[in-house]
Amino acid sequence: MLLYQFRKGTNPRRVIIYLAEKGIDVPRYELDYENDEHRSPSYLNVNPSGRAPTLVTDSGLAITDSAAIVEYLEECHPDRPMIGTDRASRARVRSLERLGSDLVARGQLWLWNRTAAFPAKEPNPSNETADRAHRYVSELLDVLEREIEENQFLAGDRPTVADCTAFTIFQTARERFDLPFGQGHPRLDAWYKRFRARPSADY
Template structure:
């Protein structure tokens, strides 16, 4: 098994945080994005989309989406479950994780425009468009603010895959780009600050 990673990427981060929280030992290879290794012919044979992460299994199969990688590892290593312990809790965790995945997509579109740091993805960034996009980001932040209520983690008293997913985009916005992401949502802000103290949150 080998995990192709890019430490600073949001989707690779959600997998890295999950692996650390789960206590797994998964061999990893860091792609050199500066040298465009993710666009090399060798890597494109593994992941034709040229993105990270990619998990190559013991059987040689390539799993190319972060959520799928997490669920694959969760099934492979069911001890210390991070996706719920019964049908209802699994459904609740998955619902929050889906919101988190949607939050990543919307927030990445916003970041492409508000930062100008992604010319390959958005060659003509627009602050006007970024402002419109952020309304859709805030819609999901509002949902998560309601969902967490007075819980320690998004789904209860222990971290789940939902926390890994949502924390990754918070960390990207706050630490990579120094943006006040979720700071107007006090419960999420407190959750982020608490989760940031966990060893899994360190780059």
């Protein structure tokens, strides 16, 4: 088994944080994004989309989506489940995780237009597009602010895959780009700071 990753990438971090929370040791290869290794013929042969992460299983299967990688690993390591313990809790975690996935997608669109750091994704960043995307981001932040209630974590009193997913876009915006993200949502801001203190969140 081998995980191709980019340590600071938003989607790879979903898997990286999950592995740390579960205590799973997987061999890893750090892609050199600065020199476009993710677009090299050898990596495109593994993942034709040229994105990270990719998990190549012992059987040679290449799993090229971060959520699918986490679900695969969760099935391989069912102890200390992070996707719920019964039908109701699994449904709740999956619901929040999908909200987190939508937040990542909308947040990335915002970042592509709010900064000039993603020319391959957005060669002509637009403030108008960034402002529109921010409204869509805020809609989901409002929902998560209500859903977390007074819980320590998004789905209750212990971390789940929902936390691993949503946390990544907060961290990317706040730490990589020093941009505000979720500070106007006090429960989520407190949640972010609590989760950031966990060893799994370290870069």
